[in-house]
Amino acid sequence: MGSRAAADLVPGPNPNTSFIPYPFRINRTLEEVIAEHVPVYEWSWTETVFQSWETMLLIMATFWCIFMARLVTHKLGLYSSPNRCYGVEFALIILPCILLVTVAVDYSYYVGVLMLLVTLWFLLNSNFMERARSRQKFDLGNRPIALSVLRSVTHLLTAICILAVDFESFYRPYRKSRQFGAKLMDVGIGLFVFTMGSVSRRTRHFSDLQRSVVYSALPLILLGLARTVAILVVGYGQDEHEYGQHLNAFFTLGFTKLLGALVSILARRDLHLLPLGFGLLLLHQFGLSVLGISDYVMDDEVSRSNLFNANREGLVSLPGFVALYLLSIYVNRWMVAISQLSYSEMVKKLRRLFFIALILWNLFGLSAYGIGISRVTCNFGYVMWMMAIGASTLLTSFGAIDFVINSVMPWVPNESEVDEQERGLLTDETEAKGRIKPIVPFTISQALNQNGLTFFLVANLLTGGVNIFLKPEDRSGLESVVILLVYMFLATKLVHELLKRGIRLA
Template sequence: MEPIPNPSSAHPITEERPGEAPIFDWDWTETLAQSWETLLLILSTFWCILLARVVTQKLQLHDSPNLCYAVEFGLVILPCILLITVAVDYSNYIGFVMFSGTLWFLRKNRVLERARTRGQFDLGGNRHMALSVLRALTHLITAINILAIDFGSYYRPYRKSLQFGAKLMDTGIGLFVFTMAMVSRRTHNWSDLRRIAVYSVLPLILLGLARSATVLVLGYGQDIHEYGQHLNAFFTLVFTKFFGALLNILARKDLHLLPLGFGILLIHQFGLSFLGVSDYVMNDDVDRTNFFNANREGLVSLPGFVGLYGLSIYVNRWMVASSLLSYSELVRKLRRLLLVVLLLWSLFVISAYGIGISRMTCNLGYVIWMLAIGSTSLWASFGAIDFVINSVMPWESSPSDEQEKGLVTRGTVAKGGDKSIVSFTISQALNQNGLTFFVVANVLNGAVNKFLRPEDRSNCESVIILLVYMFLGTRMAYELLKRGIRLA
């Protein structure tokens, strides 16, 4: 475990000049190193989810969702906790083992040959399992980190950046917006907007109020530099969802989301860079005597999140535009998505050098970073699940008692002999009640901080507490899934 870095290297440099606003700077090479650590942790957790999918079918856990849950918990949750705490020094070695294991799996099972023999690949629309896994991945990593950060065993360089940076915890709200767009329907008219207001925006408002009440009752501190004095992540999602829906109405066609999204981002960045908005947000000398000043971080960042939401909607619509694809069509689509991924990472490097990466203002660089991570995960998810695993270990979608109860969804039942296997159990549970899971995680987080004093716990104790915390949260979501209950 590395010691806590020197503040001068962990945060942007702030220079004061007499009579002038502070000038904020950043170390772009450090930003690139931070982004690599972040991407490695995300892909490692994703790899563990895929490993759990393979193992549960190899072990033939037919009609045993409880065993599937137990196996997934051990193969996904435990490694993620270890990789952000006591095993962080071995991340690169573990990444190498995962990469080598993937190459071995591809070679041993002759994946290309098997994929070519398949007639069609079913991408299955907005709720495709690859999108569900990506969304669940965001929930898991965020939930683990919001509690783990309070322990001494937590890897300090993963903490949120003060102004500029590309650390693991900077990804939370951005990936939530990206994955929210991935599973959202396009808004075409005012009737759709009313539906979104009732079924999507209202629950988020209630969750935001519940979060604020929890913070107030439990006395759990909240950093005002994240969203401001009164706002929180749920309110950011509320505004993003609502204004993102308006953006969708303005876009007559899916393609129109590109110029609209980039236009909003360019105007937003112009204001940040040339009109002094970035300095206004980041300057601690600006008082918080009125509502806007008090919540400037959350309010000023909204155009960036709305632009990210619109562009993410377009990526999703493009990816699942055709549900049934031939082998050559899927290969062509994955190849084009890979080119987009490479382009986004190139733009990320340029942004890190030129304008910095700022979660606080959700600037253009941050949006490009979120699109790069999201598109990389999307490419890996569709490629690994549809192209690789489903070719080597095919399953057949068919109605079953479990599906009727909501235990599994379309495209998630694998046939093993005459019995069915439940795959991606935890991912399905978090997709059905993701926001409920996140609220429970926040409540448990506050309780642990109030009664267990995490800063005084040893490495071993911290891992045990995190395991119990994640067990309670995921088990709750899993029990709701078994009973077909969907709250939010």
């Protein structure tokens, strides 16, 4: 069991006062300090590691399904048929994800074994090493498909879980941790911040800051405000222990983007983001562990009598999320520093990414034992966990897609298709009979990347509708799967249609 550092040497916050973590009196004695009641929050580090293992198993299963969909759609030659491509991907990606968080969760380990065996069979029979060596270059592009896949997995799992959690069939150990833990639903906000940083750049000029605030941070903050107002008007319940009474995930993402853009001005080079992010994270952890801010956030006896106290979870966690954002930008800039690699350079990059992931997982393990993993405060352990998952999934994506699959079953677009993919222009109204140009691989991933915020808003609206009108807590396992399938079909098909028409909303 791990416990809070120096818990027995300092008093907890007074719930009857405004926030002053540790108001020492000059004449206070050590005996008085020890005599005061101090809440001690404990966690089992072995349980935390097991929770993380279960979480990674599901995340890797989702990635495996996406890779399998890529192989099947290529083998069947479906890229010229967007609707059939979407149908195959829906069946191979979304259906298994829904089953593995609900009625089929007991078969997760069997699925894991099956994934391993099929992967080994493919690797042994594809002659991928010789084909990879024969390639003249590995063209990762300015925005590697591996990053797009990671963003889409984050959107998909989050959307499924925010509704599935309301059904009795949902696997209870996947629910968010109240204080410390590394469960599946603890991943959502952290990976959103990681992927947000992975497509961002550090602020170099005032114009960059203005663009980040106006086009990224402000819309998220306004959406957070709209959600808060809607919840108050409708009377829809919100767990105040996640972000506070009034804040929500949109506020966290918006403020993280805003503060991250401001702090990144201090970095003169991309390399400076690394010490800047770690320095901010260590200061944040110092406040949580030594100054007792962690106790202040988690103590239910602290009244929510003022705005700060009422929203302490969301506000106190911001420095941690900003640090995660800065570190994510650095990882992205390192990944795309050279977009065209030789075979030896590609192998070297994958090897370095492997060692980075290994170091991060070791830091996660040490944190799980020493200070715990807390999404609520976004502590050092939580940030290391998110970075470890991010590095591991990027390693998997780059290795599976760019090194293996693209060597065995290459997809070689022409330059105009690449340009249209970046702009979302996958149709040409001037062509006869409205003929649709070929959809690139990973159709659903591309759709979610182009209109991710639209997808997430629609998913939230549908979730509210299901909770109000369908009473998910009373549904059987089969009914929950059917409802989740319809829900995910409506949300993903909408953004897929927008992708086909070249429409980018948000």
